[in-house]
Amino acid sequence: MNTELTSLLRAAVGDAHVLTHEDPSADLSAWENDWRKRAQGRALAVVRPGNAKEVAAVVKACAAAGASIVPQGGNTGLVVGSVPDDSGTQVVLSLGRMQAVRAIDAANLTVTVEAGCILQNLQTTVDEAGFLFPLSLAAEGSCTIGGNLATNAGGTQVLRYGNARELCLGLEVVTAQGEIWHGLTGLRKDNTGYDLRDLFIGSEGTLGVITAATLKLYPQPAAQLTAWAAVPSLEAAVSLLGLAHQRLSAGLTGFEVMGQFALSLVNKHFPALRVPLWAESPWCVLLENSDSESETHARGQLESLLETAFEQGIVSDAVVAESLAQANGLWHIRESIPLAQAEEGLNIKHDISIPVSRIPAFCTETDALLQREIPGVRLVNFGHLGDGNLHYNVQAPAEMDARAFLQTEEERVNTLVFDMVARYDGSISAEHGVGSLKAAKLPHYKDPVALSLMRAVKLALDPDNLMNPGRVLTP
Amino acid sequence: MNTELTSLLRAAVGDAHVLTHEDPSADLSAWENDWRKRAQGRALAVVRPGNAKEVAAVVKACAAAGASIVPQGGNTGLVVGSVPDDSGTQVVLSLGRMQAVRAIDAANLTVTVEAGCILQNLQTTVDEAGFLFPLSLAAEGSCTIGGNLATNAGGTQVLRYGNARELCLGLEVVTAQGEIWHGLTGLRKDNTGYDLRDLFIGSEGTLGVITAATLKLYPQPAAQLTAWAAVPSLEAAVSLLGLAHQRLSAGLTGFEVMGQFALSLVNKHFPALRVPLWAESPWCVLLENSDSESETHARGQLESLLETAFEQGIVSDAVVAESLAQANGLWHIRESIPLAQAEEGLNIKHDISIPVSRIPAFCTETDALLQREIPGVRLVNFGHLGDGNLHYNVQAPAEMDARAFLQTEEERVNTLVFDMVARYDGSISAEHGVGSLKAAKLPHYKDPVALSLMRAVKLALDPDNLMNPGRVLTP
Incomplete structure (x- = not known):
């Protein structure tokens, strides 16, 4: 137990907002466990700052102590990217208290909102003001804007409005050094330097902590x-x-x-x-x-x-x-x-994208390959065709035990599908991100120069590897 | 004269495609001079590679010799970002020979094109195939796709289709180390790591050389x-x-x-x-x-x-x-x-953006300020209101000599306007970029944390400062 760090954290955000296992009545499981039960972590502390300055103080305290930080929004991600490991040394930085919709600028068609605001609450607030914020996905009742941006969330309206990335104009970010970048611009054109906004969007908390954002609004359709x-x-x-x-x-x-x-x-x-x-x-x-x-x-x-x-x-x-x-x-x-799939039994899920033009050939070839390799295998194929994004899921043959199927076949099926995705110039993660789940796969499927550029950027912005280590990039 | 380097360059791209002042018949002025006559450079050599591998060889040769590289497309930029300095030591890397429209993927609504393709030629090619590539700007008859992306060009259709950034899905880039990043994806969703694409877009050749791109197409409107x-x-x-x-x-x-x-x-x-x-x-x-x-x-x-x-x-x-x-x-x-402005006489040009909602107040206040400071000053104000982007230009009082006005007032007028832009949360460069022209201004108007993040990224990707040095970031 790092008592010096926890007292610094308490000083930064107030006693009530630091939870540790020292307090036997504290239940940290909501922050420590992956909601799909794929990982169970143990945090040194869960810290819940109330504003960007407190986030900065938390990051500085952790940096000084050499403790790594796991930023967390609604903890609804699908790739195990927002829970601590089981070492008991990581600090979960929850944005959950920073929920304010700071301002709607009607004539500029923008809204400025804090990272911990739940997506559905933002949708409702701007709807009441007569506007549409088009990001929409299954977890919208619990996921947060900060998490949506950190993972570049997709959903059902991407075809028209783009991913979370395309909906964002400006960011407020706390860097790995605990500095605050005040980048909450509502401008649609600004060519004064490198695109830091898009560097933080989709970086899954490994480069810094998004604390607020200025987002695009649209008129409501008639x-x-x-x-x-x-x-x-x-x-x-x-x-x-x-x-x-x-x-x-x-x-x-x-x-x-x-x-x-x-x-x-x-x-x-x-x-x-x-x-x-x-x-x-x-x-x-x-x-x-x-x-x-x-x-x-x-x-x-x-x-x-x-x-x-x-x-x-x-x-x-x-x-x-x-x-x-x-x-x-x-x-x-x-x-x-x-849900129907879950009723039918466990299955192997994929979130892939392929150029739209090549999807029919990809499915024909991959279906045939899997059926050859695993006779009787059943393919639950559906998705956002307009974005080239398929949830190409693989269900056990009807007569086979689903749990046994997963245990023996998951790794092989993943490799078969991902290798085929690569042959069709696709992506092994269209909208869910990398997290811990796919970090080890990335070196096999990502261009090596892209990977080394990513490592260079990570080293430049977070030289001590304190921000969500092991996610996106393996050590 | 660095003869060892020039022979390496000749070996990389062929004798015919390396121009130097050693050849008295060679005229390098088209590559050396800013088209608005604001800078006249002198290059060690102008090198014209024919493909990405040759670009990589050029970059490696320059890196080994410690010679800096100025990537150049159509050389139509407005901020002096694509011509060499007057030292005679920089290599101009012209993408002009790489003009191919490699492929149109109709069902995927994408086109893959080389960096040196002139924008208008791309527009025409996809138009003949029944599609629209919506980027459109005054220089379209001479500017190139690589330059459009390197400067994140704007133009007249941004309101609907976004800047050059929003029209790009994938890139091929030669890094400052002379490696080729094969990132020519046509995917609309790909969450496998940091957004390198948007890092290179708008970086004005200071992080690497864009050699090809996969761009979005749209159906032609009826x-x-x-x-x-x-x-x-x-x-x-x-x-x-x-x-x-x-x-x-x-x-x-x-x-x-x-x-x-x-x-x-x-x-x-x-x-x-x-x-x-x-x-x-x-x-x-x-x-x-x-x-x-x-x-x-x-x-x-x-x-x-x-x-x-x-x-x-x-x-x-x-x-x-x-x-x-x-x-x-x-x-x-x-x-x-x-053009009408030019007929009237020299004037001080600004390419600024302001949140749309604040433009009326900005103009009222800035007009009044300038008229107070320079009685009789005339304001030529027009622009892309839908994007919040004004070309807020300042013309000499009718009775004053325009050249004298520029000499005595340009710096002061810029400061008055830019300070007001900053007060209205605007940008001092909406669509033209930074180049050399505004690099020294950036530290005054950009968030200091953003600037230090930019410097960290530059140092990580181009540690020897070989790529277009002095542009965007001052030493």
Whole structure:
């Protein structure tokens, strides 16, 4: 127990905001454990600063003591990047108390918000002010803006609005030296030097701590319409995407693809959801059209698009949601695939991206490879086709015990899939990041010059390797 | 003369592609002189490699000899960032021979192109394939993609499509060590480590040499309509912008503002252009609506927007172009302001950005300050209001000699304007970059922590300061 450090931490943020195992009544498990139960850590302390100056004081204290720091937002990440290791020597720096939406600038279409603000709270606040903050993902009820930016979160609206990176204009960051970079600009153009903002975004807390951000807002669309289409092949889905880009332009805010087996699992485990059109078609697509004009206009556009697609033979059947409730129902089916998968049993998950044009060939070849290697294997394939991002998940053969399948096959399946991703110029982590989970894989799949540039940047900004060590880059 | 280095360079790229002053018939002035005549350099050699491997060999040869490298594209920059100093020791690395458009991936909506490709040639090539590459700026007939990315170029379509940064997905870069980073990805999502792409974009050749890029394409709009509106004040222009965002959403591809004095100069020096509505109004606005549907639809939207704006009193009069020729004519007026200014005489140019919401107050206060300091001074104010980017230019009082005005007042006017920009949380270089011209100013206007982070990155990636030294960061 490093008592000198903990008293410095208490001095920095106040006694009430430093939790340690010395206090037998303190329960640190929410900060120490990965929510998917893949890692259980033990922290020296959990520190909860209330502002950037306190964050800076915490970082300085840790740096002086040589204690490493694990920044943490909502702790909802998927790659084990925000929990401490089990050494009992790391300090968890939780941004959870820094939740303020500092200011909305209506004419500038920006909002400035602290890192610990929960995504959904930000969505609601700006919605009430008449604006849209378009970042949207499954964890939005618990994840925080700081974590979204540190991991460059994706989600369902990337096709139109980009990843978290594209939604951010300015940052406030505490460096590994405990200095505060005041970079909360709301400017859309600023060419005065290197792009530090994008260096911190997506660096997963390994270069510094994001404490606040200035983000883009958008006008709320006048209408949002959702359609569900059965398509005869993945090639047809890609053609439909091209047609939708052309016809709807930036109105196209969602384009999700779902394989027949994925939908069959939803149908099997959640029959009340009434999955449409899945039984006769190898793939279904969910399209969303957001319109600044009216619902009538949006519906006309979407129906005309689907008619043309039907004539071209790239859509075999389709429904357009008649109400917001029906639209939500269709999205709910899409979002229930992971749960249906879980009901079916453990499986091996992948979050990959491939150039859109090469996705059909990638799936054909990888499906065949896996089926050759593991007869009877079942592929739960779905994702954000518009972004080239597939959740290409691998489920045990029906007759095989899922736990045993994972134990014996996970490593081999990962290698088979990732090697194929590399052959198709794809990414082994499209939106979830690297964390601890994929850090050891990176050297095999990342360009060696890129890796050495990354190491040089890390060494320059955090020479003592205090910030979230072992994440992204292995020692 | 460093003969050992020049023979290494000749070996790397071939005799024909190394130009030196040893050859009395060689004319190096196109590579040595700033096109706005603000600097005249003398190079040790101009080297013109034909591919990334040759670029790498050039960089390695220079690094071994300790010679610094000035990467150069079209040499059309506005901040003296791409010409050598007058020492005769620097090597100009021209990307001009690397012009290939390597591949268009239609379904992925991407194009891969070499750094030396002229922007207009890229626009034309993808246009012929049915796509739009939206980067557009005055120098497009001579500037190159590599330079556009190295300086994060802006232009007239930023409002909808972003700066050069937002249009780029992947890069091929030769590092300061002469290694090639193969990062030509066409992925829209890739969270496998630090964002090196955005680190090189906008770094003005000081961290490495961009040799190729994979860029985003867009479907061509079905129609593009332009309107010209007189507005009673800059506040009204900002309100009109907000209304246009709401009504046209991403269809709003241009929103330019022009002050009365700026338009009066166009009217005076180019009367044939027939500037509309300028005489009775302090400000005019040019709006562009790009539509994926039809011209009729685009016209309906634009007319309805202007009607509402008229009712709200934020537009006093307006015309919508009846033909493409008329639309081009309106844009031509906007683009003629710098030429009209030049006809009127030398002036002090600024390329600043301010949060959109604060632009009216900034202009009121800065106009008053300058008029107080320099009685009779004339302000040529125009720019990309949608991006918060003003070309806030200062012209001598009518009775004063322009050259004398520049000599005595330029430094003082710059300081007055930049100090005010800083007070309004703006940027002293919105789209032109830093180069040599503003490098010495940066320490006064940039956050000190940001500057020290920039220096740390520079030292990490280019420890011997060989890449475009003295640009962006002063020694």
